[in-house]
Amino acid sequence: MTTSKQSAPISFERERPAGKSAARYILGRRLSRVWLYTLLIVTGLAFGLPFFWTISSSLKSITEIYIFPPTMWPAEIRWKNYADVFTIAPFARFIWNTVIVTLLAMLGQILSAAVVAFGFTRFRFPGRESLFVLVLSTIMLPWQVTIVPQFLLFRYLGWINTYWPLIIPSYFGGGAFYIFLLRQFFLTIPKDLDEAAKLDGASNFRIFWNIVLPLSKAALATVAIFSFIGHWNEFFAPLIYLNSTDKFTISIGLRYFVSNPFESDEPREAILMAASLITALPVLILFFVAQKYFVQGIVTTGLKG
Amino acid sequence: MAAATGRSWWHSSAQRREALEGYLWISPWVIGFLLFALGPMIASLYLSFTEYKIGGSPVWLGLENYIRAFSQDKLFWPSLNRTAYFAIATVGLGTVGSLLAAILLNQNARGRNFFRALYYLPSLTPVVALAILWQWLLQPQVGFVNYALYQMGIDGPGWLTSRQWAVPSLILISLWAGIGGGRMIIFLAGLQGVPQELYESAELDGASTLQRFFNITLPMISPVILFNVILGVIGSFSVFALAYVATDGGPNYATYFFVLHLYYNAFSYFQMGYASALAWVFFLIIFILSFVQIKFSDRWVYYEFS
Numbered sequence: 001m002t003t004s005k006q007s008a009p010i011s012f013e014r015e016r017p018a019g020k021s022a023a024r025y026i027l028g029r030r031l032s033r034v035w036l037y038t039l040l041i042v043t044g045l046a047f048g049l050p051f052f053w054t055i056s057s058s059l060k061s062i063t064e065i066y067i068f069p070p071t072m073w074p075a076e077i078r079w080k081n082y083a084d085v086f087t088i089a090p091f092a093r094f095i096w097n098t099v100i101v102t103l104l105a106m107l108g109q110i111l112s113a114a115v116v117a118f119g120f121t122r123f124r125f126p127g128r129e130s131l132f133v134l135v136l137s138t139i140m141l142p143w144q145v146t147i148v149p150q151f152l153l154f155r156y157l158g159w160i161n162t163y164w165p166l167i168i169p170s171y172f173g174g175g176a177f178y179i180f181l182l183r184q185f186f187l188t189i190p191k192d193l194d195e196a197a198k199l200d201g202a203s204n205f206r207i208f209w210n211i212v213l214p215l216s217k218a219a220l221a222t223v224a225i226f227s228f229i230g231h232w233n234e235f236f237a238p239l240i241y242l243n244s245t246d247k248f249t250i251s252i253g254l255r256y257f258v259s260n261p262f263e264s265d266e267p268r269e270a271i272l273m274a275a276s277l278i279t280a281l282p283v284l285i286l287f288f289v290a291q292k293y294f295v296q297g298i299v300t301t302g303l304k305g
Numbered sequence: 306m307a308a309a310t311g312r313s314w315w316h317s318s319a320q321r322r323e324a325l326e327g328y329l330w331i332s333p334w335v336i337g338f339l340l341f342a343l344g345p346m347i348a349s350l351y352l353s354f355t356e357y358k359i360g361g362s363p364v365w366l367g368l369e370n371y372i373r374a375f376s377q378d379k380l381f382w383p384s385l386n387r388t389a390y391f392a393i394a395t396v397g398l399g400t401v402g403s404l405l406a407a408i409l410l411n412q413n414a415r416g417r418n419f420f421r422a423l424y425y426l427p428s429l430t431p432v433v434a435l436a437i438l439w440q441w442l443l444q445p446q447v448g449f450v451n452y453a454l455y456q457m458g459i460d461g462p463g464w465l466t467s468r469q470w471a472v473p474s475l476i477l478i479s480l481w482a483g484i485g486g487g488r489m490i491i492f493l494a495g496l497q498g499v500p501q502e503l504y505e506s507a508e509l510d511g512a513s514t515l516q517r518f519f520n521i522t523l524p525m526i527s528p529v530i531l532f533n534v535i536l537g538v539i540g541s542f543s544v545f546a547l548a549y550v551a552t553d554g555g556p557n558y559a560t561y562f563f564v565l566h567l568y569y570n571a572f573s574y575f576q577m578g579y580a581s582a583l584a585w586v587f588f589l590i591i592f593i594l595s596f597v598q599i600k601f602s603d604r605w606v607y608y609e610f611s
Contacts, residue, residue: 036409036412036414037414039409040409040414040416040417040420043406043409043420043424044420044423044424046481047423047424047426047427047481047485048423048426049449050427050438050439050442050449050481051426053441053442053449054438054441054442057441065447066447067447068446068447068452069452069455070447070449070452112333112334112337115330115333116330116331116333116334118330119327119328119329119330119331120331122327122330123323123324123326123327123330124320124323124324124327125323125324125325125327125328126324128327131331131335134338135334138338138342139536140535140536140539140591140595141342141346141588142539142542142543142587142588142591143543144543144564144567144584144587144588145345145346145349145584145585145587145588146341146342146345146346146349146584147345147571147584148345148349148352148571148577148580148581148584149344149345149346149348149349149352149581150341150345151571151572152348152359152577153340153345155359169337169341171333171337172333172334172336172337172340172341173333173334173335173336173337173338174333174334179334204326204330229429232431233431233432235431235432235433235546236545236546240572250431251431251432251433252433254431254433254434254437255433255550258437258550269441269444272437272441273437273438273441275437276433276434276437276438277434279431279433279434280429280430280431280434283429283430283431284426284429287422287425287426287429288422291422294425294490295490295494298487298490298491298494299490299491299494
C-alpha cells in the first residue's frame with residue numbers, strides 16, 4: 001500500500017489558472033488549439049458514432065435497415081420496435097427480476113462493506129493490518145478459480161434457479177473495492193466525534209449508525225452507484241445459476257433474445273438494437289445524474305490503492 | 306500490530322474487549338472469505354486431482370487432469386495462446402490509448418467535461434449489449450464500419466464471421482469499451498497530481514516537450530501505470546462474456562479463449578474435476594504474471610513517498 005498525501009479526492013471541475021496547465025507542458029505549446037480540438041472531436045466521434053448508429057438502427061423498419069448504402073437516419077421513424085421488444089420476449093419481466101436482484105444485492109454490499117470498514121478503522125486488534133492486506137489481495141483473485149466449488153455449494157443448498165446465489169454473497173463482506181473505499185473515507189472522519197459520543201454512553205453500533213454513516217453519504221452513494229452498475233450488468237452468475245426464462249435477468253434475457261429465433265424469419269436487428277439500448281439505459285442515466293461520484297470513486301480506489 | 310508490544314497490550318481486558326468487538330465487525334468479511342474464496346479454492350484444488358461428475362462422488366486421479374490439459378487436450382494450448390495474444394494487444398494498446406486520452410482531456414480545452422463523459426460512456430455499456438451492437442456495426446454487408454471503409458475505397462473484411470479477423474474484431478471492441486473507462490480517469494487524476502514546479506523548473510533548464518514527458522510525467526505516474534497494467538492483465542485474461550455472446554468461441558474456434566474452455570468443461574460437459582484443474586492453471590498464470598509485475602516494478606516504478 002502506498003498512500004498518497006492528498007486527503008481529498010482530486011476534483012476534475014477545478015479550473016487551472018491560465019497558462020499553468022500541466023498538460024500544456026506535457027504536449028508542449030506547439031500543439032495548437034486547432035489540433036487539440038480536431039483530436040478531441042475525432043476521438044469523440046469514434047466513441048459517439050457507434051451509439052448514434054445503434055439509436056438510428058433501432059428506429060428503422062425491417063426493409064430500411066438492410067438497404068445499402070445505409071441511411072444515416074431512418075426515413076420513417078418506427079417507434080414500434082421499442083414496443084415489440086416487450087411483446088416478443090418477456091422483457092418487462094427481465095427488467096423487474098433485475099431490479100429486485102440488483103437492489104437486494106446492492107443493499108447487502110453497502111451494509112456489509114460499511115460494517116467491515118468500520119471494524120477496520122475503529123478497533124485495534126491483532127492481525128488487523130495483515131487481514132486488511134488480505135482483503136485487498138482478493139481484488140486480484142479471479143472468480144474463475146472459485147466458481148466450480150461455489151456452484152457445487154449452491155447446488156447442494158438447492159439454490160440453483162433461484163436468486164440467492166446472486167444476492168447472498170453480497171452480504172458477506174461486500175467486495176474488497178468497497179471495503180477499501182469506505183475505509184479510506186471513514187479514516188477522514190475525526191475520532192473526536194466517536195469519543196464525545198462514547199462519553200455520552202453511546203454504543204459502537206450507535207456511533208456507526210448515527211454518526212459515521214450519516215457523515216459518509218457521499219462515499220456510500222459512490223458504493224451504491226458502482227454496486228448498482230455491477231449487478232445490473234452482471235452476466236456470468238445469472239448465466240450459470242438461472243435456468244428458466246421467467247427468472248432471467250436482463251443480461252441473459254438479452255442474450256436469450258439473440259439466440260432464440262423469433263417465430264417469423266424476419267430480420268430483427270432493429271428490435272435487437274432497441275433491446276440493447278433499453279438494457280443500457282438505466283446505467284447511462286445513472287451516470288449522467290451522478291457523474292461526480294463516479295470520478296471520486298474511481299480516483300479513490302485507483303490512486304490510493 | 307507490533308509483536309513486541311503485543312503481550313501486555315493483549316492482556317488488558319479493555320483492549321481485549323476492543324479486539325473481540327473488532328473481529329465481530331469484520332466477521333462478515335471473514336465468513337465470506339472462508340465460504341466464497343478460501344474454501345472454494347481449497348475445494349477446487351482437491352477436485353482438480355479427481356474425476357467428478359455432478360451427483361457422483363470424486364474419484365482420485367492424481368495428476369491425470371493436469372497431464373491431460375498439458376499434453377492431450379487439443380484445445381488447451383491454442384486457447385491459452387489466443388488469450389495471451391488478446392491480453393497483450395488489449396493491455397498494450399488499451400493502456401497507451403487511455404493515457405493518450407487522459408493527456409488530451411487534461412488540456413485546457415472547452416467542453417472537456419463533455420468529452421470526458423463521451424469517452425467514458427462505452428465502458429458503462431453492459432457487455433451483452435456491447436456484443437450485440439458491435440455485431441451489427443461490424444456486419445459485413447450493411448454494417449457501419451464496412452460502409453465507412455467502402456467510402457474510402459476499401460473492401461472491408463468479414464470481421465466477426467472471419468477466422469482471421471474475429472480476434473482483432475474482439476480486440477477492437479474491447480479497446481472501444483475500455484480506453485475511456487476507469488483506467489483513463491485514473492490516469493487523468495495521476496496527471497493532475499504531478500506538481501507544477503517540476504515542469505516549471507524543467508522548462509527553465511530548457512527541456513523539450515518530449516523530454517519533460519519522459520523524464521517527469523512518466524516517472525511521476527508510474528505507480529498508476531503499474532496499477533492499471535496489473536488489473537488490465539487480469540481482466541483481459543478473464544475475457545469471457547464478450548466472446549461468448551459475440552461469437553461463442555467461433556468461427557471454428559477462432560475466438561475460443563481459455564475461460565470459454567473452462568466454462569464449457571464445467572457447465573456444458575459437467576466435468577467438474579477437469580474444469581477445476583483448468584481453473585487452477587488459470588489461477589497460477591494470473592498469480593505468476595501479477596507477482597512478476599510487482600517484483601520487477603521497482604526497476605521502473607518511482608514512489609515519491611517510499
